Amino acid sequence: MNMNRRNFLRSITYSSIGLGIMRGIYEIDNYDITFHTITNSKIKNPFRLIHLTDMHFDSGNQTKISQLYNLVNLLTPDMIVMTGDYIKLEDDAKFIDKEINSFNSFITKLICDKIYACTGNWDIGYELDLFKHNKAKNLDEKIIETQINENEIIISGLSYGENLSHELIKKINDTHFNLGLIHSPDGVNDTENNLNLILSGHTHGGQIRFPIYGALYVPCINGKKYEAGLYELNQNQILYVNRGIGESIIPIRINCKPEIAVFDIETSQK
Numbered sequence: 001m002n003m004n005r006r007n008f009l010r011s012i013t014y015s016s017i018g019l020g021i022m023r024g025i026y027e028i029d030n031y032d033i034t035f036h037t038i039t040n041s042k043i044k045n046p047f048r049l050i051h052l053t054d055m056h057f058d059s060g061n062q063t064k065i066s067q068l069y070n071l072v073n074l075l076t077p078d079m080i081v082m083t084g085d086y087i088k089l090e091d092d093a094k095f096i097d098k099e100i101n102s103f104n105s106f107i108t109k110l111i112c113d114k115i116y117a118c119t120g121n122w123d124i125g126y127e128l129d130l131f132k133h134n135k136a137k138n139l140d141e142k143i144i145e146t147q148i149n150e151n152e153i154i155i156s157g158l159s160y161g162e163n164l165s166h167e168l169i170k171k172i173n174d175t176h177f178n179l180g181l182i183h184s185p186d187g188v189n190d191t192e193n194n195l196n197l198i199l200s201g202h203t204h205g206g207q208i209r210f211p212i213y214g215a216l217y218v219p220c221i222n223g224k225k226y227e228a229g230l231y232e233l234n235q236n237q238i239l240y241v242n243r244g245i246g247e248s249i250i251p252i253r254i255n256c257k258p259e260i261a262v263f264d265i266e267t268s269q270k
Contacts, residue, residue: 029067046267054201055244085202118157156169169195193237204243207252207254
């Protein structure tokens with residue numbers, strides 16, 4: 001059968017789209033573990049922190065959930081932090097309890113006693129339900145002090161819609177290593193503060209990314225300003241925007257694998 005040039009190009013286009021969709025569906029179940037070393041003079045002894053965000057646990061994908069907690073446990077974190085959007089809010093309200101149970105089950109399986117979190121936009125209205133039956137501590141508009149390997153760590157959290165101008169952040173002094181949890185990088189503004197490491201999510205890295213250009217779309221007021229990865233805000237302050245674990249709206253990822261971010265925090269003193 002003869003194929004003219006137009007039909008040939010159409011066939012190539014459809015095939016490319018099909019391959020792209022297949023690759024995108026494949027990527028949603030294949031985690032990318034990223035490693036980052038952060039140095040700070042306030043650190044005495046090294047410790048490992050794992051950052052997870054935007055899990056969007058649904059009521060059925062237990063294989064993906066078990067794969068996630070097994071990988072996290074193998075990485076032996078001293079601390080785990082999470083920055084919101086733990087549930088998927090499926091259309092039928094009867095699934096909400098199952099999603100929350102999936103989240104609770106995941107937390108139970110984690111081999112780590114220090115688990116801290118803030119909430120995201122998909123969690124609004126379910127904040128109490130998400131944390132009342134597990135060991136994770138919700139730090140929405142709260143500050144907590146903890147110790148790891150003889151390091152004094154201050155952790156602060158902000159709920160979705162808040163920003164670094166919040167009075168809570170202004171109270172933080174500069175004597176300890178200060179970690180900030182905020183769901184969306186839209187909350188990161190130019191307000192002076194003493195946070196050393198700010199961890200965020202919300203963007204999903206765009207879910208669909210192109211070489212050089214990056215994310216096709218970022219659901220942020222600030223657009224692509226902080227779409228994914230590490231940003232040095234100043235000499236003593238780093239923002240990291242995690243690509244997240246789950247998906248929202250469209251269950252696909254292209255050039256944007258779900259991310260488990262590992263931070264090895266070390267002293268900068270020689």
